[in-house]
Amino acid sequence: MTDPRYPIGKFTPPADYTADLRASFVRDIAAAPAALRAAVEGLTSEQRLTPYRDGGWTVAQVVHHVADSHMHAYARMKFAATEEVPTIKAYNEGIWANFPDAADADVDPSLRLIESLHARWARFLGELPQADYGRGLMHPERGPMTIDRMVALYAWHGRHHAAHITELRKLKGW
DSSP: OOOTTOTTOOOOOOSSOOHHHHHHHHHHHHHHHHHHHHHHTTOOHHHHTSBSSTTSOBHHHHHHHHHHHHHHHHHHHHHHHHSSSOBOOOOOHHHHHTSHHHHOSOOHHHHHHHHHHHHHHHHHHHHSOGGGGGOEEEETTTEEEEHHHHHHHHHHHHHHHHHHHHHHHHHHTO
16 A cells, blocks of 8 residues: 555546346445444554554544435435435535544444444345436536445545554554
8 A cells, every 4th residue: 555545545446237246336335334333443542542643633534424425325315316406415524523423432233333334235225226326416526426426435435534543453453
C-alpha cells in the first residue's frame, strides 16, 4: 500500500454493468457490516481514537462515517428508484465526522445501525428490477449518477473503509 488514503485503490467505475457484476456488488454491500465489525473487534477505546493515518479520521470516526454515508446512499438510491432524476442533498462529511456522536469511541451503535441498514439495502437491491439500475439522480457536486454507479461506489466504499482500519492494525501490530 503506497497511499494510506486509498488502501484498496481509488474507486474506478466499471465500463459496463451486468447482472452478475451487480450481484457481486450487492454481496459486497451485504458483507460490509461483518467486515467492519471484524476490523474493530477487540480494539480498545484508545485504539479506536487513533487516526488511521496522519491527518486522517480516527478509527471511530471512520465507522461513524460509514453509518452516515451509507444511510444517505440507501435513501438516495430509493429516491432514484421512485422519482424522475431527483436532485439529492449533499452533506459535508468532514463536519459530520466532527460532531460529538461521530467522535465517540463507542462504535457499537453505528455498527448495529450499519448491520440493520445493510440488511435492508441488500434486500432492496436484490429485488430491484435490473432495468431500474439505470435510473438516475442528480448529485449537486458530482453531477448525474445512476443506481448502477452508486452500487459499485458503495460496494467499494465499505471495503475501502474497512481496509483503513485493517491496514492501521497491521501497521500498529494490533
